[in-house]
Every structure is written in C-alpha cells, then in structure tokens.
Amino acid sequence: MDEVDFARLQFATTATLHFLFVALTLGLVTVVACMQTRAVRTRDEETRATRMRRVRFWGGLYVINYALGIISGIVQEFQFGLNWSGLSHVMGNVVGAPLALESIVAFFLESTFLGLWAFGFHRIPDRLHAALIWLVALTACASAFWIMVVNGFMQHPVGYMMRGGTAEVTDWLAIFSNEATWYGVFHIAGVVALLAGMFLAAVSAHHILRDNEIAFFRPTLVQGSVTAGIGALVTVVAGLVHMGALSDYQPEKLAVMAGVSGAELADVRADAAAAFGPGDWLPPAWLEWTSSVMILLGVVLLVLAWIPATAVRGTEVPLSRKRLRLRLAVVLLPFGFLALISGWLTREIGRQPWMVTGELTVQQAVSGVPLTGMAVSFIVFTALLLLLAAVDWSLISHYARRGPDAGLVGDADLFPARRRSSETEVADTDVRPSY
Amino acid sequence: MDIFWYALTGLLLVGYLTLESMDFGVGMLFFFGRSDAERERLRRTVVPLFLANEVWLIAFAGLLFGALPLLEEGLVSGLRSPVVVLVCLWCLRDAGLWFRPALPGTGWRRAWDVVIPVSSLLLAAGWGAVLAVLVRGLSSTGDGVATATAGDLLHPYALASAAVFVVASLRQGLFLTVRNAPGGVPPVARTDQFGRRLTWTLLGLILVTAVLGLVFAGSPVAVAINALLPAVAVLGSGRDHGAGRSTRALVRGTAPLIALPVTVAVAHGTTVLATRSGDGGLALGDVIADSSTLGLLAAIVLPVLVAVGFAQVWMWRVFGRAADRADLSDREPRPAV
Numbered sequence: 207m208d209e210v211d212f213a214r215l216q217f218a219t220t221a222t223l224h225f226l227f228v229a230l231t232l233g234l235v236t237v238v239a240c241m242q243t244r245a246v247r248t249r250d251e252e253t254r255a256t257r258m259r260r261v262r263f264w265g266g267l268y269v270i271n272y273a274l275g276i277i278s279g280i281v282q283e284f285q286f287g288l289n290w291s292g293l294s295h296v297m298g299n300v301v302g303a304p305l306a307l308e309s310i311v312a313f314f315l316e317s318t319f320l321g322l323w324a325f326g327f328h329r330i331p332d333r334l335h336a337a338l339i340w341l342v343a344l345t346a347c348a349s350a351f352w353i354m355v356v357n358g359f360m361q362h363p364v365g366y367m368m369r370g371g372t373a374e375v376t377d378w379l380a381i382f383s384n385e386a387t388w389y390g391v392f393h394i395a396g397v398v399a400l401l402a403g404m405f406l407a408a409v410s411a412h413h414i415l416r417d418n419e420i421a422f423f424r425p426t427l428v429q430g431s432v433t434a435g436i437g438a439l440v441t442v443v444a445g446l447v448h449m450g451a452l453s454d455y456q457p458e459k460l461a462v463m464a465g466v467s468g469a470e471l472a473d474v475r476a477d478a479a480a481a482f483g484p485g486d487w488l489p490p491a492w493l494e495w496t497s498s499v500m501i502l503l504g505v506v507l508l509v510l511a512w513i514p515a516t517a518v519r520g521t522e523v524p525l526s527r528k529r530l531r532l533r534l535a536v537v538l539l540p541f542g543f544l545a546l547i548s549g550w551l552t553r554e555i556g557r558q559p560w561m562v563t564g565e566l567t568v569q570q571a572v573s574g575v576p577l578t579g580m581a582v583s584f585i586v587f588t589a590l591l592l593l594l595a596a597v598d599w600s601l602i603s604h605y606a607r608r609g610p611d612a613g614l615v616g617d618a619d620l621f622p623a624r625r626r627s628s629e630t631e632v633a634d635t636d637v638r639p640s641y
Numbered sequence: 642m643d644i645f646w647y648a649l650t651g652l653l654l655v656g657y658l659t660l661e662s663m664d665f666g667v668g669m670l671f672f673f674g675r676s677d678a679e680r681e682r683l684r685r686t687v688v689p690l691f692l693a694n695e696v697w698l699i700a701f702a703g704l705l706f707g708a709l710p711l712l713e714e715g716l717v718s719g720l721r722s723p724v725v726v727l728v729c730l731w732c733l734r735d736a737g738l739w740f741r742p743a744l745p746g747t748g749w750r751r752a753w754d755v756v757i758p759v760s761s762l763l764l765a766a767g768w769g770a771v772l773a774v775l776v777r778g779l780s781s782t783g784d785g786v787a788t789a790t791a792g793d794l795l796h797p798y799a800l801a802s803a804a805v806f807v808v809a810s811l812r813q814g815l816f817l818t819v820r821n822a823p824g825g826v827p828p829v830a831r832t833d834q835f836g837r838r839l840t841w842t843l844l845g846l847i848l849v850t851a852v853l854g855l856v857f858a859g860s861p862v863a864v865a866i867n868a869l870l871p872a873v874a875v876l877g878s879g880r881d882h883g884a885g886r887s888t889r890a891l892v893r894g895t896a897p898l899i900a901l902p903v904t905v906a907v908a909h910g911t912t913v914l915a916t917r918s919g920d921g922g923l924a925l926g927d928v929i930a931d932s933s934t935l936g937l938l939a940a941i942v943l944p945v946l947v948a949v950g951f952a953q954v955w956m957w958r959v960f961g962r963a964a965d966r967a968d969l970s971d972r973e974p975r976p977a978v
C-alpha cells in the first residue's frame with residue numbers, strides 16, 4: 207500500500223462511519239420534531255404526557271446517535287487539510303466556501319440549538335422548546351446540503367474556470383443548481399426517510415414481540431413502516447431518474463455500474479480518452495457489485511418495508527399471531543444500512559480515478575505526506591473511530607432494548623426525566639430501576 | 642479586506658479558547674473528585690455547554706478553509722502530528738462526556754474518569770504548545786517547507802506556554818463550577834487556599850513565559866508585553882474570586898488564554914505562517930481566497946454569526962447559574978449500582 211491508498215482507505219472508513227450515523231440522525235431528528243409538535247399541541251393532559259414520553263425515548267436514542275455523528279465529522283473535517291491538500295490548492299476557491307458555510311451556518315447553529323433542546327426540557331417553555339428541535343432539524347439538513355454541493359461539484363464540476371492551475375468561481379448559481387447535487391439530494395431525502403422509518407419500526411416491533419409497552423410502541427410501528435415505505439418509493443424513483451441522468455455527465459460510471467462489456471465498453475473508454483486525454487478513465491469493475499446490491503435492496507425494501515404496519519391493524523387477532531410481520535421489521539433494518547453504504551460506494555468509487563471529474567485526479571490531490579505519517583494517522587484514526595462507533599452502537603441497542611423507562615433519560619440532566627406540573631403521571635412511571 | 646478575514650478567523654479561535662478552556666478545566670477537576678457522585682456533578686456542569694463551545698473550533702477550521710485555504714493547508718500539514726493527536730484527544734474527551742453515565746457498571750465509569758481528565762489536560766497543554774510554536778516560528782525543511790519539529794514542540798517556551806494553558810484552564814474550570822453549580826465543586830478544590838494557589842502558580846508561569854519569550858521569540862518586546870498584560874488581569878480575577886464575584890473572575894481569567902493567539906498576530910503581522918528562517922513562510926496576500934468566494938462568504942457568514950451570537954447568549958442564560966443551582970446542588974446523582 208502506498209500513501210494514496212492509505213489516504214483513500216482512511217477517507218473511506220471515516221466517511222462511511224460518518225454517513226452511517228448522520229443518515230439516521232437526519233431522519234430521526236425530523237421524526238422527533240414531528241412527535242414533539244404533536245405533543246405540544248395536545249390539550250388532554252394524559253395523552254400529552256404519553257406523547258412527551260415518546261419524544262424522550264426516541265429523542266434519547268437520537269442524542270446517542272448524534273454523538274458519533276459529531277465525532278466522526280470532526281475527523282472528517284480535519285482530513286481535508288491533513289491528507290488532501292491538493293484539493294485546497296487546486297479547488298480551494300470552489301469547495302472552500304460551501305464547507306465553510308456548512309461549518310458556520312449549519313454546525314455552529316445546530317450545536318447551540320441541540321444543547322438547548324437536549325438539556326432544556328424543563329427550563330424552556332414548551333413551544334419554544336419544540337421550535338428548537340425544528341431548528342436543529344433544519345440546520346442538520348442545511349449541513350447535508352452544503353456537503354452535497356461539494357460532492358456534486360466533485361462528480362460534475364460546473365461554474366468555474368481554471369486560471370494558473372487553480373479554479374476560480376465564475377457562477378455560484380450553476381454550482382448550487384448542479385444536477386449532480388440535486389439528484390443526490392432527492393435520493394438521499396428518500397433514503398433518510400427510509401432509514402428512520404425502518405429504525406422506528408424495528409425498535410417498536412422488538413418490544414411488541416415481547417409484549418412490552420404495546421400501547422406505547424404500536425403507533426410508532428405503524429408510523430415507522432409507513433414512512434419507510436414512502437421513503438423507499440422516493441428513493442427508488444429518484445435513483446432511477448438519477449441513473450438516467452448519469453449517461454449525461456458520468457457515462458463511464460454508468461457503464462461500469464450497468465456492467466456493460468465488450469465493444470460497448472470499449473466505446474465508452476474511447477470516448478473518455480477523447481474527452482480527458484490519453485489514459486484509462488474507467489472506474490474499477492467491482493462498482494457493478496456495489497450498485498447491484500444497492501438497487502436490489504432498494505427493490506426488496508420497496509416491496510417489504512411497509513408490511514409490518516399491517517400487523518397491528520384491527521384488534522381481533524392477538525398480536526402474538528403476527529410474529530412473522532413483526533420480525534420482518536427487525537430483520538430488514540441492517541439491510542437498509544447495507545444499501546446506504548453500497549450507494550455511497552457507488553457514487554464515490556464511480557468517480558475514480560478522479561477527485562474532481564476531468565480536472566484533478568486522486569493521485570494529484572493527495573498531500574505530500576511520507577508513507578509512515580500517512581499510515582500512522584490512518585491506524586490511529588481508524589482504530590479510535592471504530593472503537594467509539596462500536597461503543598455507540600452498543601449503547602443505542604442497549605437503550606433501544608431497555609425501552610422507554612430506561613433511556614438516557616435516566617440521567618436527569620442529560621435528558622431530564624420529569625416535566626413539572628403537566629406530567630405528574632410520567633414522573634410516577636419514571637422511577638428508573640438502575641441508576 | 643484580507644485583514645478582516647484573517648481577524649475574523651482569529652476571533653473564532655479566540656472564542657474557542659476562551660469558552661472551551663473552561664471545559665478543559667472542569668475535565669481536569671476530575672482529578673480532584675474523590676467519589677463517583679462528585680465526578681458526575683462535575684460532568685453535569687459542562688455537559689449542556691461543551692458542544693456549543695467546541696463548535697467554535699469547527700467554525701474556525703471551516704472559515705479557514707473557506708477564506709484562507711492555503712493557510713489551512715500550511716498549518717495542518719506543518720503541524721501534522723500535533724493536529725492528529727489533538728483531534729484524537731478531542732474525540733475521546735467528547736466520548737467521555739457523552740458516554741460516562743450511560744452504563745451503570747463501575748468499570749465503565751472508572752475508565753471514562755481517566756479519559757476525561759487526561760484528555761482535557763493534554764488538550765490544554767497541546768494548544769499552549771502549538772500556539773507558542775506559531776509565535777516563535779516553525780522550522781523549515783531542507784526544501785523550504787514550514788514544519789513543526791519535535792524540538793519546536795518541546796522547546797522551553799512551548800512547554801512554559803503549555804503549562805500556562807493548563808493552569809489557566811484549570812482555574813477557569815474552577816471558576817465556572819463555582820459560578821454555575823457551586824455544589825459541584827469537589828470539596829478538595831472548594832477551599833480558598835486552592836484558588837489562591839492556582840492564581841499564584843499561574844502568575845509565576847506567566848512570568849517565566851515572558852522571560853523565555855524575551856530570550857527566544859522573534860519580536861521579543863511584543864511577546865513579553867503580551868505575556869505580562871494577562872498577569873494584571875489574572876491578579877484582578879484572583880481578587881474577584883476571593884470577593885465572590887465569580888462572573889468577573891471568569892471573564893478576567895481568560896486573559897492568558899487570549900494573549901497567545903493575539904501574540905501570533907502581533908509578532909508576525911501579515912506573515913500568517915511564520916518560520917524562523919523565513920523559508921516556507923506564508924503571507925496573507927498569498928493564502929486568501931478569490932473575491933467571488935469572499936463575497937459569498939460575506940453575504941452569508943456575517944448575518945449568521947450574529948444569529949449564533951444571540952443563540953449562544955441565550956444558551957448561557959438558560960444554563961446559567963440560577964437554574965443550575967436549584968438543580969444540581971440539591972439533587973444527588975443516583976449512586977452507581
């Protein structure tokens with residue numbers, strides 16, 4: 207392995223971990239925001255207390271998940287300077303501004319609002335508190351959007367001009383309306399809904415299967431699988447449209463994804479050489495596999511994701527007779543994440559050997575760091591992130607399994623357990639067993 | 642106009658050091674917490690605030706990348722090893738603050754009780770050393786690239802600055818806890834003597850740094866003055882603390898932490914990355930982004946920074962003293978199982 211391999215592998219692991227967490231964050235925060243809005247608008251004290259209890263349970267899981275989104279995001283941000291200095295040298299003017307806007311417009315506000323929301327349960331008036339979670343959700347979407355702008359530019363550079371070896375922006379509007387960005391945004395919006403819905407359904411089904419808190423989890427099972435179904439539909443439609451568009455701006459990627467071979471592939475190769483100069487500009491052949499996994503799972507999830515919702519319809523048949531449909535919700539969840547990662551691999555590997563299509567290769571973009579330096583930082587960051595990700599995942603599954611009475615809410619200040627006055631019932635059931 | 646972006650970026654770094662030093666300090670107070678409950682109370686003092694504090698550094702790095710892309714590259718590649726170490730420590734410290742109460746086991750908490758104070762201490766020390774290296778100027782490699790060698794990082798001036806940062810942060814952490822959640826201060830650190838000792842140690846260290854700066858730094862007078870001015874503020878903040886004016890003690894106590902980044906600018910002016918030999922240094926004019934990028938940044942970033950300012954003030958109001966006092970001092974954390 208040389209320096210470039212280490213830098214790439216490091217980017218791949220960090221970005222994969224980051225994306226696994228933030229994709230769930232994006233969906234879950236929106237779900238929690240909807241739940242809280244509903245709760246705040248409820249008049250009836252008892253229903254309202256139940257709904258706020260839901261907000262605290264799902265919000266608790268969201269907060270644990272958020273921790274790793276941030277940690278992996280930090281490593282991600284510093285990697286650009288550490289390993290990819292060619293990017294700032296050649297493309298600094300273009301990619302710098304969106305990344306700067308991401309960190310200031312999105313994270314600066316987001317982190318402040320999140321702190322206020324997560325710890326402000328009994329300190330901030332109800333409606334304002336609900337508004338805060340919406341602000342967190344909006345700023346999270348904003349951050350995803352700015353990143354997608356950069357990524358879209360790398361896939362399909364527009365609105366710039368090369369002068370003296372560096373890119374200068376000529377048209378921000380073109381950069382922000384880049385088709386490579388927007389197809390991705392729609393597709394990801396679908397994916398995010400799909401994942402959040404599947405997560406909701408899987409956790410709810412887990413408890414219903416054990417006859418635990420059925421009334422608490424029944425609505426979220428339905429909401430989750432319906433959301434997942436709609437998300438799957440959006441994902442698949444956006445993905446198919448996107449695939450059509452690829453023939454326009456990344457024909458090499460599309461050809462390898464679709465697994466064309468023989469004379470057809472030779473044509474694509476020749477066209478690329480004509481456009482970019484002599485050389486082989488096709489991405490690696492195994493792209494076909496990642497894209498097949500994603501598309502196959504997309505179809506499977508479209509067919510299956512909404513089914514668990516039907517398990518709780520009607521009351522005549524006891525829920526225990528519907529085990530198959532409930533188990534389905536649990537079984538499907540990991541496949542959603544698998545599809546997510548396959549999708550990103552498709553997008554990113556499909557860009558190879560380019561960092562910025564047609565302008566800058568990965569080879570040129572890597573920093574002039576000696577092999578040992580690159581290897582050490584790769585090992586350190588990867589080990590640390592994998593360890594923390596494993597801890598975070600086990601915490602999520604621990605709290606998801608223990609159910610609403612044991613969430614992180616057990617820590618009165620990280621996630622305050624009781625609201626004054628309006629929620630006395632909750633306070634009673636909120637006596638936590640362990641700590 | 643270039644200066645404006647450089648200054649704004651610097652301001653974000655100063656904001657980070659000012660705010661986050663308190664979190665480092667509270668982290669270091671873990672060393673003095675004798676029981677699980679004492680340490681948990683400490684954690685709760687910072688946990689609603691630390692995210693909003695550390696995000697100043699993320700904003701700093703982001704604006705650096707946007708407005709001064711080649712400076713970001715020069716800084717991060719010149720300071721590669723310390724940056725890798727600091728980022729890892731940062732991740733560990735965050736994980737500690739989030740995860741500590743998440744599981745009931747004692748082993749689990751014990752482990753984080755080591756991670757939190759050690760990473761806080763090293764982070765404070767690391768920032769002091771890195772900034773001191775920037776004040777003194779980096780070394781240059783044979784082919785004229787700026788780089789911080791182990792010798793630079795372990796130079797007496799860097800070590801003294803690191804010590805100033807550690808003690809100043811610990812002191813800020815103490816003042817923050819005294820102000821926000823007096824019940825949270827571990828009994829060992831609650832005595833007047835403890836605070837006084839910190840103040841005098843800090844003054845001594847500041848003096849040592851000023852002398853070392855005079856001897857070793859490129860523009861000795863500026864460096865010495867910038868090292869000595871905070872001494873006055875620290876003296877004042879010690880008195881404020883003694884008289885129970887905790888907010889003022891906290892505000893004045895930030896002086897030594899602000900002084901170092903300010904010194905970087907004062908000592909080198911528009912040479913934004915200075916080396917001792919002059920080879921491989923970067924001038925502001927060469928690292929600034931093109932005008933269309935800066936235009937876009939100005940249109941969006943400036944209003945947002947104002948909004949952030951309001952949001953952060955609001956946050957300090959909400960998690961300020963009154964609310965916390967009621968909450969933290971009379972509610973005992975549940976004992977571990």
Ligand code: HDD
Nearest residue numbers: 390397442445446448449500501504505545546549550553
């Ligand atoms: C749960 C996750 C998931 C599922 C079920 C699907 N995808 Fe996807 N796909 C992603 C997750 C994803 C992603 C991770 O979100 C990507 C990577 C970057 C992006 O914009 O979305 C992506 C990218 C992506 C791309 C972009 C490649 C590029 O921009 O270079 C195409 C053409 C498709 N997908 C097509 C599909 C089709 C036709 C699907 C179903 C029939 C499908 N995806 C299901």
Ligand code: HEM
Nearest residue numbers: 214217218221222225353356357550551554555560561568
């Ligand atoms: C968060 C989800 C993402 C995932 C899972 C992901 C995945 C990957 C993978 C697997 C690689 C390695 C490809 C190879 O073998 O060379 C890679 C490379 C890279 N990606 Fe992404 N990526 C993500 C987001 C992004 C975004 C948003 C950007 C742009 C801001 C980006 C920029 C890069 C860069 C700079 C490289 C290194 C150069 C290269 O190998 O092409 N990635 N990514």
Ligand code: HEM
Nearest residue numbers: 228231232272275276279280282283313317346349350353
């Ligand atoms: C490759 C480039 C990327 C970089 C440099 C990056 C950087 C970061 C950083 C530094 C944070 C932590 C901010 C904080 O303290 O609040 C973060 C969080 C976040 N990122 Fe990324 N990120 C990248 C890719 C992505 C992608 C591809 C997405 C989604 C499509 C995304 C969405 C988010 C969201 C929603 C958050 C906030 C929520 C959370 O922390 O869980 N990021 N990112």
